[in-house]
Amino acid sequence: MKMPEISLLEWQKRFGTERACEKVLAKIRWPNGFICPRCNSADASFIKTRKVYQCSHCRYQVSITASTLFHSTNLSLVKWFWAIYFTATDKGGISALRLAKHIGVSWPTARKILGKIRIAMADRDSIYRLENFIEFDDAYIGGKRPGKRGRGAAGKKPILVAVETKDSKAGFMAVEAVNVISKETVRHFLQHHMKEGQTVRTDAFPALNPVKEMHDHEKKVVPAEEVSKWLPMVHIVISNLKIFLNGTFHGVSFKYLQEYLDEFSYRFNRRFWEPELPLRLLNACLAHGPIKSAENC
Ligand SMILES: [Zn+2]
Incomplete structure (x- = not known):
């Protein structure tokens, strides 16, 4: 469904009072x-x-607010709605510090708000399954030394990334942080993020072999300098993801890594609808039930 574009002034006009937000x-x-x-x-x-x-x-x-994302909130709905607006419009991903200043709350509160908004983002994307031609790879976040598997991997967190590719263009993506790249974590990723029976391309890393259990598996041993030819799209996405993480979060605390990955993925998958993002994200939050595990804010 197409959503209208909305400016800051228009947002203020529509959601600027507590009563207006309550009515929504x-x-x-x-x-x-x-x-x-x-x-x-x-x-x-x-x-x-x-x-x-x-x-x-x-x-x-x-x-x-019962049975909604705002369940037991101590915050005004106006602040919640603004938090959603600023989260949606900040292309680099808003930091808790900046959000705290914008809406006049403490840093821990802003952190919790962002946590809940990102859960709503992740839930929206969790419905989707990648299909057709998919590039799939692992990558490593953090750590001092560059490089991925084996040497230099200490202090890094592995992630699995998949991107639909068609005519040299990317479609939807999925990304997940895992404790280790193993057949089990790969299988779990495949089950949750891809339709069965697609064509999935990887390098020949053995842990990625479960791909062949569910898909047409195109694999090839590729030297490092040629990897961007064999898996071009997934590598562009991984490098953009690293820029996103370094830019806003200055090196990521692994505790929140999955949240940041969810936000990156949500934005990436809606990159052609950027002007609509504030209303889309508001809808995602309004449609979401209470988040029990998170602390209240
Ligand atoms: Zn009654």
């Missing part, structure tokens, strides 16, 4: 107006201070 949330939850979950009455009043609807018939109260 209520509209998503009850598209045809509030219905009491206990007695089905449509007659209710809204208690502003607590953001709850109270059924006029049985007095049952329902919070508009």
Whole structure:
């Protein structure tokens, strides 16, 4: 579905007050107006201070943020909506520090907000399975020495990356951080990110061999200097990913690596719809249920 482009001024106009944000949330939850979950009455009043609807018939109260991404939040919805806007419009990926300054919250709060927004991003992409012709490789993040497998890999975190390729153009991508590149982690990646029975190209690294169990496997031993010919697209994506990680996060804490990978992938997969991103991301967050594992913010 095509979404309209939205400027900062337009965002302010549409989502600049708490009431406006509450109405957006209520509209998503009850598209045809509030219905009491206990007695089905449509007659209710809204208690502003607590953001709850109270059924006029049985007095049952329902919070508009319950069962949403904003469940038990202490923050105003206006701040949440702005956080979504700034996250969507910052091409390099906004840092928690910058977000904290923009919306007037502490760094730990901004960190938690970004964590939740990135979970919504990851969930949107988790539905998709790569198909047709796919380049697939492993890479290493962090560490002092360049290079990948074997020597120099200490202090680095391995990732698996796959990109659809057609007529020298990239399609969708998927990326996952793993503890080790092994047949098990490769199998898990393939199952979660690709449709079965596609054509998947790799170099001849043995751990990537499970590819042949599910796909047409094109593999070749390639010397380092020729790898960008055999797997051009996945290497462009990996180098852009490294720039993204170094630019915003100045060397990544492995604890948050998957979050950053999810954000990179979400943006990459929507690179042709950049002007629509704020509203798309808002929709992804509005459609998302509560995130129980994350701390509240
Ligand atoms: Zn009721």
